[in-house]
Amino acid sequence: MRDKYQPKLELLPIDIRGYRAGNTGIDYVHRFSSGKPGPNALINALTHGNEVCGAHALAALFENDIRPNRGTLTLSFANVDAYHSFDMDNPGASRFVDEDFNRLWSDEILGGTRQSSELTRARQIQPVVADADFLLDLHSMHLPCPALMLSGTAAKGRRLANAMAVPEYVVADPGHAAGPRLRDYNAFAETRAEQTALLIECGQHWAADTGAVAVHAVFHFLDALGLIETEAAAPFLAAHPPAQQMIEVVGPITIQTEAFRFSDDYNGLEVIPKAGTIIGHDGAQPVLTPHDDCVLIMPTHRPRPGQTAVRLGKFID
């Protein structure tokens, strides 16, 4: 198994217990209403308990008393039970308690009879998600890859990502076969509905920079939606962000055997110039790039049969 990469623990969990009592009747969910018309923007942290940058970003909003000047701002810490299980000796284990919180987001699954720690929490915050016009879901990655915005395949996601102007890389991705993500819930996934959701991968889970990327992202989101004055956002915005680059996902490589391995230590966003380049082997079968300038998106560090090894993409205008 290829897991040679041992991340440094620079960005650590913070104490969020002070945010437990919200004003919504749901623990760790806060709502600030401007009293004026405007959208309801939801910023969600800790969909995965080990992705601590989201907690840092929400704390920055609380500590700076950020309030919307129109519409409503809703802040939620999702999988707090997983987050609270963080262990310095095994930090990845705090990703979830029973199952991936980010594969449960359909009314069929949420309305079913199955039980788990994550389903209980998802059922609690479902009304909050259903009520949101815009969602920014804060995530991070195991491998040290530059930040990526996953905008979905609909034009509305790309428009909002472009309005935010960060991060540099925006990936138009279809969802996961393994189950719908928070950002795919109901209206968010409907091309013609106005509700729009973005998922940002802010960098490596515990890298110092990742916290700063998450803080930039939440302020760019609120600025893009016109929920806060540009002057209020200005101190927290990224200085001179580079022009954005759009990547369209061409297809996933799904792992077939127990013996999948990459040819190199890919971290993501590598561009393979020539079509037909071998990027790995699945058992005896070589894995080839299907086109020139093929972008590797979020290669897995833990290949398992049936899972996605990597998604392949290409830069588009």
Ligand SMILES: [Zn+2]
């Ligand atoms: Zn995540």
